[in-house]
Amino acid sequence: MNATAPMNARPLPTTIPEYLEQLRAALKGADPAMVQDALYDAEEYLRSELAEQAGRSEAEVIASVAGSYGAPEEVAEIYRETEVTVNRALRQPRPPQRRSLAGRFFGVAADPHTYGALFYMLLSMATGIFYFTWVTAGASLSAGLLVMIIGVPLLVLFLMSVRLLSLVEGRIVETLLGVRMPRRPLYTQRDKPWLKRLGELFTDWRTWSAMAYMVLMMPLGVAYFATTVVLLTVAASLLISPFAAILGYAGSGIHLDGLSVSLTDHWSIALVAFVAGFLLLFAILHLARLVGRFHGWLAKHLLVRDPVV
Numbered sequence: 001m002n003a004t005a006p007m008n009a010r011p012l013p014t015t016i017p018e019y020l021e022q023l024r025a026a027l028k029g030a031d032p033a034m035v036q037d038a039l040y041d042a043e044e045y046l047r048s049e050l051a052e053q054a055g056r057s058e059a060e061v062i063a064s065v066a067g068s069y070g071a072p073e074e075v076a077e078i079y080r081e082t083e084v085t086v087n088r089a090l091r092q093p094r095p096p097q098r099r100s101l102a103g104r105f106f107g108v109a110a111d112p113h114t115y116g117a118l119f120y121m122l123l124s125m126a127t128g129i130f131y132f133t134w135v136t137a138g139a140s141l142s143a144g145l146l147v148m149i150i151g152v153p154l155l156v157l158f159l160m161s162v163r164l165l166s167l168v169e170g171r172i173v174e175t176l177l178g179v180r181m182p183r184r185p186l187y188t189q190r191d192k193p194w195l196k197r198l199g200e201l202f203t204d205w206r207t208w209s210a211m212a213y214m215v216l217m218m219p220l221g222v223a224y225f226a227t228t229v230v231l232l233t234v235a236a237s238l239l240i241s242p243f244a245a246i247l248g249y250a251g252s253g254i255h256l257d258g259l260s261v262s263l264t265d266h267w268s269i270a271l272v273a274f275v276a277g278f279l280l281l282f283a284i285l286h287l288a289r290l291v292g293r294f295h296g297w298l299a300k301h302l303l304v305r306d307p308v309v
Helices: 016-026 032-052 058-065 072-090 101-110 112-144 151-177 194-203 205-246 267-303
Strands: 253-256 259-262
Touching: 016 032, 016 058, 016 072, 032 058, 032 072, 101 267, 112 151, 112 205, 112 267, 151 194, 151 205, 151 267, 194 205, 205 267
Parallel strands: none
Antiparallel strands: 253 259
C-alpha cells in the first residue's frame, strides 16, 4: 500500500480466500445476485493468475494483480458502478406516469415487463412440469440407490444438476420478469477439501430451497397457464362476438343454464360484450404484471442468497 492510502484502509490480503472475504465484506448490502457474480469472477481471475505464475506464492500474485484487477474495496466499487451503468443501459423505457384512473388502467399496455410476465405465465407450465419431473425422479432414484455404492455419486450429481437448473431458471426470470438474478454459478472455495465441499453441498440451504422452488413450479405453472388461457379465451370470445353477429354466425350469443340471448337480435348486448372483453384484456395485463412481481420475489428468495466464503 502506498503512503497516501487512508489510515483505515485494510491491509492487502495474502490469500485468495482472504481476498474474497474482503470483497464480500466490501459488497455488504449489495444485491445478492451481484455479490455472487463478483465473487465468482474474482476467484476465476485470481486462480488463473496463480496458475500462470506457478513459481510465486499467493501473496505475491495478489500483490502483483492488485494494480490491474484492484484491491477488494476497489473491485467492489467498480462492480457497484458497473451494475448501475448496466441496469440503466438494459432497462426498458419506463412508461410515462399517469395520474388518472383510466390512464393507470390502460397504461399497463406500455410496460414491456407486462408482456414478459404474460409469456412467462404461458411458459411456466412446460418448465414447471420439467422441473417437477426432474426433482421427483432424481430424488427418488438417488434415495433408492443410496444402499449401493453408486447411490452417493448419483445423489451428488443430482444436487449439482439442481443448482445448474436454478441458474438456468434465474436467467429466464431475469429476461422475462426483469428481476436481477445470478449470471454466474454459486461461488465455492475451490481449495477446500473435497469432503468439506461435498458437505457444504448438502448443508447449503439454497440447494434445498432450489428443489422446493422446482417442486412449487408444477402447481404454480399449471395455475399460471390455466388462468392465462381461460381469461384470454373469454376476452377473445367477448371481443369477436359482435363481428360473429355481423357475419350471422348462428351460434353467436350468450348461453347460461337455459337462458339464451342471440347477439344478432340484441346489438346492445353485443356492444356491452365487446366493451367487457376489451376491459378484461387490460385486466389480464394487470394480473400478469402482478404475477410477474410475485414470482420474481419468490425466485429471488428461493434461488439466490448471499454467498459465504
